Amino acid sequence: MFSRHAFAGWIPTIRSRAMNSPRHRSNGRAGFTLVELIVVIVVLGILSAAVSVFVANPVRAYFETMRRAQMTDAADLVVRRITRELQMALPNSVRISASASTAFMEFIPVNDAGRYRAAVSGGNEPTGTDALDITDLADTTFQVLGQPVTVNAGAQLVIFNLGSGDLDAYAGANRRVVATAPGSVSALSFLPTAATFPADSPEHRFYLVSKAVTFTCTPAADGTGTIERFAGYDLQAAQPTNAAAAPLATASHSLVVDHVSACSFVNGNTLASINTVDLALKIADGGEAVTLQAQVALQNSP
Numbered sequence: 001m002f003s004r005h006a007f008a009g010w011i012p013t014i015r016s017r018a019m020n021s022p023r024h025r026s027n028g029r030a031g032f033t034l035v036e037l038i039v040v041i042v043v044l045g046i047l048s049a050a051v052s053v054f055v056a057n058p059v060r061a062y063f064e065t066m067r068r069a070q071m072t073d074a075a076d077l078v079v080r081r082i083t084r085e086l087q088m089a090l091p092n093s094v095r096i097s098a099s100a101s102t103a104f105m106e107f108i109p110v111n112d113a114g115r116y117r118a119a120v121s122g123g124n125e126p127t128g129t130d131a132l133d134i135t136d137l138a139d140t141t142f143q144v145l146g147q148p149v150t151v152n153a154g155a156q157l158v159i160f161n162l163g164s165g166d167l168d169a170y171a172g173a174n175r176r177v178v179a180t181a182p183g184s185v186s187a188l189s190f191l192p193t194a195a196t197f198p199a200d201s202p203e204h205r206f207y208l209v210s211k212a213v214t215f216t217c218t219p220a221a222d223g224t225g226t227i228e229r230f231a232g233y234d235l236q237a238a239q240p241t242n243a244a245a246a247p248l249a250t251a252s253h254s255l256v257v258d259h260v261s262a263c264s265f266v267n268g269n270t271l272a273s274i275n276t277v278d279l280a281l282k283i284a285d286g287g288e289a290v291t292l293q294a295q296v297a298l299q300n301s302p
Contacts, residue, residue, distance in 0.1 A: 068290060071259070071283045075292040078227060078257045079279055082215060083296045085109065086277055090207055091302045092163030093170070094277060096265045099241040102218045105265040105277070106239050108169055111152050112208045115145040116159075116188075118200070130187060134159070134197035140179070141189040148184045149208060155182070156235075157190050158207045159197050161302045166198035169209070171237050173198050178208065201302060212236070215256070216243055217263040223284035225260035228253060259285045268295075275300040 032040075086094065089107035096105045121128045132142035155178040158169045166173040174197055176190035188206075211232050219225035233240075233247035240248050261284040268276035275298045282291040 064286075064288060067286050067288050071285055071288065071290045072292075074257055074259075075281050075283050075290055079281060079292050079294045081256070082279060083294060085213065086296045086298060089298065090158060090161055090169060090209055091299050092161050094267070094298060095163075095170075095239050096267055096277070097239055097241055102216050102241075102243070103263065103265050104214055104216055104239065104241050106212055106214045108158075108209050108212050108235065110207050110209055111155060112149040114147070114149045114206060115204045116201075116206050117143040117145055118204045134200050137192065137196050140176075140192050141187065144186050144188060145204070148186045149188075150184050151178055151180050151182050151188070151208065152210060153182050154210045155180075155208045156210060157188065158209055159205075160199045160201040161207070167302075170212075170235050170239075172235070175209075175235075203301065205302065209235075214240060214248060214251075215265070216248075217260065217265065219260050219262045219282075221261055223259045223261045223289075225263070226258050227256040227260055227263060227281070229256050257281075257283065259283045261289060262291075 086107060088110055090110050093108040094105065095107075096103065098104065117128050117131045119131050128143050130141055130143045133139045157176045157178050159174055160167055161169045161174060163169075169175050173195065176193065176197075179189045179191050180187070212235050214230040215227060216230070217225070217227045228243070230243070230248045230251040230253050233251040236247060242248065260281065262280070262282035264278070264280045266278040266280075268274050268278065277296045277298060279294045279296060280291070281293075282289060
């Protein structure tokens with residue numbers, strides 16, 4: 001049997017051996033080895049590469065879809081705007097030409113329109129005596145049939161515009177300066193000229209106009225082209241085809257859309273597309289491109 005003193009001396013010996021074991025000698029220096037760190041880095045790199053393959057494509061597709069949607073909206077807005085303006089143009093006033101790489105499309109916006117009295121009332125017809133006789137050089141007034149029309153400042157009267165010869169509002173033979181004060185009126189007067197109106201409107205229609213509008217399209221293959229709008233200039237016998245010269249240079253000017261890589265304005269030249277304008281627009285940005293085409297039916301009843 002161990003004595004009390006022998007057992008007491010044996011305990012420190014056991015503790016001393018335990019403290020000197022390899023397990024206790026490593027305390028304070030525990031951590032990852034270099035090999036373990038390298039393995040972790042390699043695994044994380046592989047996981048990151050795998051995740052990037054699955055994430056990159058959807059993210060790229062998302063931004064490409066957003067870019068195409070924005071370009072489509074821009075192109076659609078431009079086509080709708082031009083269509084709306086062309087449909088409010090004076091019949092047979094749209095003319096298209098090109099100079100260098102720029103296409104020019106000009107038209108005359110209608111401010112208001114109506115029908116003029118062409119004969120004195122009789123029988124049970126509404127009372128009215130002020131008819132317009134286009135063969136009478138001194139006749140410069142007439143009553144408006146139906147609802148009153150609105151006269152704007154600088155208004156001009158156009159009757160029976162066919163867009164050619166004497167019946168061309170740009171040349172001015174069928175156009176007169178309105179003398180009636182601006183406002184809502186049921187009778188019109190105009191300033192006399194040296195000649196009578198070239199022809200009577202079969203439906204006795206008249207149109208009130210003032211200034212002209214031009215859309216220009218200058219495309220560029222790299223997507224830096226533009227469509228611009230010029231407005232508020234006086235009617236010219238010859239179509240303006242130089243944006244840097246009068247009257248376009250002094251007209252009200254605005255950018256309609258940029259990033260235009262291709263565009264065209266074309267008059268309908270077949271029986272099925274008479275009195276139409278074909279619009280084509282291509283917008284490109286960031287390697288993406290969208291193309292819109294439209295055929296605009298024009299008012300053709302002068």
